[in-house]
Amino acid sequence: MNTVPAQEVKRRGFAAVDELLEKGDVHVIRNNKPQYVVLTEERYQELVAEAQEAYLSRVRASLEDVKDGRVRKFANTDDLLQALDTEED
Template sequence: MNVVTVSEIKRRGMAAIEEGLQHGPVRIIKRNKSAAVVLSEEEYLRLTGEQPQVRPGMTAMQWLLSQRAAGTRDKAEIDASVADERNW
C-alpha cells in the first residue's frame, strides 16, 4: 500500500508525496485514518478528461501560486486549525 503520514509530510514536505507518486496514488494518513488520496497530474486528467494547463518549464510552486483561492477561511481560522493539529 502506498501510504504517507501527515507527520512524514510535515518532516519531509512535498518530497514525501513526490516519492510516493512514483509508485502510484498516495494515501495520506492522519491520526491513523485515511484523510486524502493524492494522484499524479496525468492520472487526475485521465479521470476527469481535462486537458493539462501547465506551461512548459513551470515549477510546482509557480503552478500552486497561479491557482485560484478555493477556501473561505481567513488566516486566523487557519492558524487556529494548525495549532489544534499540532497539539494532538
C-alpha cells in the same frame, strides 16, 4: 496502497510523497485513517476524463430510453410512488 503519515508530509513536504507517486496514488494517513489522496496531474486528468465519459454514456443511454419509449411520465409524486410500490409487488 501507497501511504505516508501526515506528520511525514509536514516534516518533509512534498518530498515525502514524490518517490511514492512513482508507484501510484498516495494516501496520506492522519489520525490512523486515510485522509487525503495525492496523485499526479496526469492521473487526475485521466480520472476527470473517465468521469466525463461515464456521464456522457449515461446521458446517451437515457436519450435512447426516451427515443425507444422506455420512459414513463407521472402527473405527480404520488403517482410515481404508487407505481414504484406496484413494481415491488
